[in-house]
Structure formats: structure tokens, C-alpha cells
Amino acid sequence: MRKKIHINHLGYMLGMPKTAVCITNAKLFYLINSDKGESVYAGRLSHESFDRESGDTVRIADFTDFNTPGRYYIRAGFRRSEIFEISEQPYRSLRRTVLDGIYLNRCGFDYNSSPESAARAGSFARSACHNEPFEHNGRELDLSGGWHTDSGYGRYVIPACTAAASMLYAIRLFGSSFTNADIGLITDECRWGLDWLMKMQDSSGGVYECIYSGTSGIMSSPDDDFSSYFLGAKTCRAALVFTAVTALASKCFAGKDDAYSAKLRRAAENSWIWAAQSEEYKHFIGKKGGTDPENGTAAPESEFMWAVCGMYSLTGDEFFSGIINRKYITSGFTGFGESEFGGFAALEYLLGDRKRERDTEAVIRKRITDRADRLWIADRGSGYSTARSADSGFEYGSNFHILSDCMTFILAYLLSGSQNYLMGATDQFSYIFGRNPLGISFMTGTSGDCCKSPCHSLSASTESGAAVPGMIVSGANISRSDDYSRWHIESGCPPAKCYIDSPFSTSTNVPSIHFSAPVIFISAFYDKVGRSALSGLSSKQTSQPN
Numbered sequence: 001m002r003k004k005i006h007i008n009h010l011g012y013m014l015g016m017p018k019t020a021v022c023i024t025n026a027k028l029f030y031l032i033n034s035d036k037g038e039s040v041y042a043g044r045l046s047h048e049s050f051d052r053e054s055g056d057t058v059r060i061a062d063f064t065d066f067n068t069p070g071r072y073y074i075r076a077g078f079r080r081s082e083i084f085e086i087s088e089q090p091y092r093s094l095r096r097t098v099l100d101g102i103y104l105n106r107c108g109f110d111y112n113s114s115p116e117s118a119a120r121a122g123s124f125a126r127s128a129c130h131n132e133p134f135e136h137n138g139r140e141l142d143l144s145g146g147w148h149t150d151s152g153y154g155r156y157v158i159p160a161c162t163a164a165a166s167m168l169y170a171i172r173l174f175g176s177s178f179t180n181a182d183i184g185l186i187t188d189e190c191r192w193g194l195d196w197l198m199k200m201q202d203s204s205g206g207v208y209e210c211i212y213s214g215t216s217g218i219m220s221s222p223d224d225d226f227s228s229y230f231l232g233a234k235t236c237r238a239a240l241v242f243t244a245v246t247a248l249a250s251k252c253f254a255g256k257d258d259a260y261s262a263k264l265r266r267a268a269e270n271s272w273i274w275a276a277q278s279e280e281y282k283h284f285i286g287k288k289g290g291t292d293p294e295n296g297t298a299a300p301e302s303e304f305m306w307a308v309c310g311m312y313s314l315t316g317d318e319f320f321s322g323i324i325n326r327k328y329i330t331s332g333f334t335g336f337g338e339s340e341f342g343g344f345a346a347l348e349y350l351l352g353d354r355k356r357e358r359d360t361e362a363v364i365r366k367r368i369t370d371r372a373d374r375l376w377i378a379d380r381g382s383g384y385s386t387a388r389s390a391d392s393g394f395e396y397g398s399n400f401h402i403l404s405d406c407m408t409f410i411l412a413y414l415l416s417g418s419q420n421y422l423m424g425a426t427d428q429f430s431y432i433f434g435r436n437p438l439g440i441s442f443m444t445g446t447s448g449d450c451c452k453s454p455c456h457s458l459s460a461s462t463e464s465g466a467a468v469p470g471m472i473v474s475g476a477n478i479s480r481s482d483d484y485s486r487w488h489i490e491s492g493c494p495p496a497k498c499y500i501d502s503p504f505s506t507s508t509n510v511p512s513i514h515f516s517a518p519v520i521f522i523s524a525f526y527d528k529v530g531r532s533a534l535s536g537l538s539s540k541q542t543s544q545p546n
Helices: 092-104 115-124 157-177 180-199 236-253 258-276 301-315 318-327 342-351 358-380 398-416 419-432 457-461 483-488 518-535
Strands: 019-022 028-033 038-044 049-051 056-062 070-076 084-087 134-136 139-141 210-213 229-231
Touching: 019 070, 056 070, 092 115, 092 180, 092 518, 134 229, 157 180, 157 236, 157 342, 157 518, 180 236, 180 258, 236 258, 236 301, 236 342, 258 301, 301 318, 301 342, 342 358, 342 398, 358 398, 358 419, 398 419, 398 518, 419 518
Parallel strands: none
Antiparallel strands: 019 056, 028 038, 028 070, 049 056, 070 084, 134 139, 210 229
């Protein structure tokens, strides 16, 4: 009977939307108190609909208006779901799990340096790794630190910047949702990543993209990894994203550690100057927008706008506001990583305390809500309520894109208060944690039915074989671009089911810290909005009769 009623394994929040996806011919569903075995709520399932992306015919059980804390399961016909909780703060502990996952992916950190760090690392405790001087063009560079940001032990600037930005914006927007201890952990983690990012900037202000290895399928522990590593090129894209996140961090650390804030500001200014001297710059500021001068393809316009908005927020210089007011018409303001960073640019501009032009602000707001409207239409047309059909569907990194869509819905909700956007955000979040065609949580260490065998060298190298907790894996990928996935996922498999929980599936099961960090942002939003929703429940009926 399992896998026929798909729920959010994390549970459901009081006052928030609550739905499950059922594969059944039944017309009614019942919410059963698992401790007493008694029905406490009855509802009518939606009309059946065919979900093209999964091949399933589904009905929706909506119990949003039931708000009594407890442990429950859903029964529909002869089917029943797993047990779940309805509670006031079902996602608070999740943030610590994600932070632990990022912490355990540190590079160059000696987890045995103190009893506290060893206890936190548990079976993943190890000595420092990859701390040897890096030889480049006849010079030795100290590039130690940062996070292992892919399945192996490579370190990449743009994913690290994206992860740090998600955490810093979470504190900036929803600081009251965090305990002082959590803020301390997030700040410490961001600082670990920022210290390494600044090492990736050379004296010219340029930023190297990554440190990578040509070796694949590493199964040794990072402190036993002696593969050859190489330094990526300095690129305009890396410099722009670096500019944006160091400018953001400089403002976040101001008043708390002014010396560190000043260091970050200098780093942001230097990388901006380097980017402004690059060949791409004149294309960015042109009327037609960015074009890569080498191959004629679209240049990273959203990275450029994020950097400009970050520098304007940091400096207040009218030079940057002038660029924004000239370029806002041709720039996108959606997306939170991978190929689009416009959502971060919008956050920076709308959150900043600098003067904003009314027309510019209005267009940016409209771009966000227009994007959220497109996602909402796609959400309503999907049996499992994802918005993937609004874009490329289920390709590599589909889970990250679902979380990015969730953040877009959140930003649109904060701007408008529309309940449609709140429901859209909840739909995307619930999909990641079990309300999907496979019925599993795509985060390691979150439930009995979660991803347990990620394509992740550190996890594979431990004697226990247990996965590092708190990591979101890449997710369903119709391309099945590695041999193992092609052999084990049938040709013609519906896109949303093209996933296999295996350490050999490089196309569906790779984790990354920037896949996971948005969960910190999203869960903090729910804590803040959830408290507002709870304040209105006292005047409402909190349960429904059978």
C-alpha cells in the first residue's frame, strides 16, 4: 500500500497549505490520528487528473483547514499513507541538518582539532585535507579552505557564492526565525567559505573559477586523496558573482566585524574593477545586452545585474544606480543560481536602503510576479504540483531548479501577499521532501524514505557507508547521461521518474552544497510566515468534524 499516497515526510505546518497526492479510485479521504486510530477529518478528493511528467493519474487530498497538532496518516479507499506530523515548527530542525551537511563538506578543516568539532562530525571526522601549497605559473599559492562543492573534492567559486548568498539572505530577511546559536553557525559557515573565495582572487582582482581534478569516481577519504588538481581560468562570470556575494557579505558583517567587512569590500571593489576591464563589459553596458565576444552566445547578464545591484547597495554610488536604471528593461530578475541569478539581483535592489527609482522598482516587481504567475500556471497543470513545465522540465539539477522556483514564489509572496504564491512555494517544497512520484525525500538523512546512496565521494569513503546528512541530490533527469542510469532507468521512463538512488548515477544523484543551502532560506521563511498564520488561528475553528 506504500507509495500510493505521497506526503511531505517532514510534516505539515499549522496554518499553512497541506496537501497529499493520491493514486486511487476513491472519492473521499480520511485523516486518522495514528495514536488513537480514530478518524478526525474527512474530505473529498479532487477529480482525477493525468500527470504527464510522471505518467500517474492522481487525485489531491487537501486538508489545509485542519490545524490540530499531532501524528496522523491519510486513508483513501484501501490505501494509507505513512505517518506524518502536523506541528507549529516542522522545519526548524531541518536547518541544522543542512548546516551540518555543509560543515561536513569543508575542505582543509581538521575535524579532530577540538572535542566539539569531532563530536559534531561524528563518523565523518577526519584530518585536514588539500592544504598543500598550490603551484601555478611557477608560484606557490595558498588556496586551502572552502567547501567540496561537487560529488568529488573539487571546489567551485560560483556554487560556493550561491550557497553563501542563500544563507546570508536568509538571515537578512528572516533573522527572527533563527536562534542566536543558529545565526552563529551560519555566520561561521559563511565566513569559512568567504575566506576561501578571497584566496581565489589574485592581485589583479580577477577570480579563478575553480580547483578541479581530472580524476573521477574518487572513493578515498579527502585526507587520503592525492589526485592532481588544477586551477581553472579567471573569468568575468566568476568575478561578477564574486563581486555580488562579497558586497553582500560586507554589508552583513558591518557593525559585527568591521575589519572583516572592510576586507570583503576591498575584494568586491577589486573584482568589479577587473570585470569592468574585461572584453565582456562593453557588451553588458550596450543597448542589446550581454554577448560573449568569443562565441557570440548570450553572456551572463543576470550575474552582471546582481553585481551592479550589490555594488550599488554597498557603495550608494550613482554610477551603479545609473546602470540599473538603464539596463533594467533588458535584464531578467528571476533565478537563484546555476544559469540565472536575477532573483538575487532583485533581492539586493529591493532590500537595499539606497534610493530606488519608482519606474525601475515597479518593473522589477512586475518581472518577479509575472514569473511567479507563469510558474503558478505550470503548478496547477501538474499532478504533483511542480512548475517544471514552465522551463526545461526534468534535466540535470531539477531539484535545485524546483527549490529556485520555490524561492521565486516566496519573493513574489513577500511583494504581493498572494495566497497563490504561498501555495506554489509550499508545493515545490513538499515535492522535494516526498510529495513526488517516487515518494522519497531528496535530502539525505531526513526520513526512512530518503536518498541514502548519493554520488558523493566522502559518503562512499566512510566505513559505515552512511551518507553525509542534509544534502539535496540533483534529482530526476530525463537525459540519463551516465551509463549506470541508462542501464537501470528504462528508455521512455516518464521524466519525473528518471532517477535512481545510486552512488554510480552521476546524472541524477549528485549532491552539492548550493543545492542544499536554499532549504535554509525557505525553512526560515516558513517559520516567519507560519507565526503570522498561527496568530490568526485563535479566532478560527482548528479542526473539522467527520
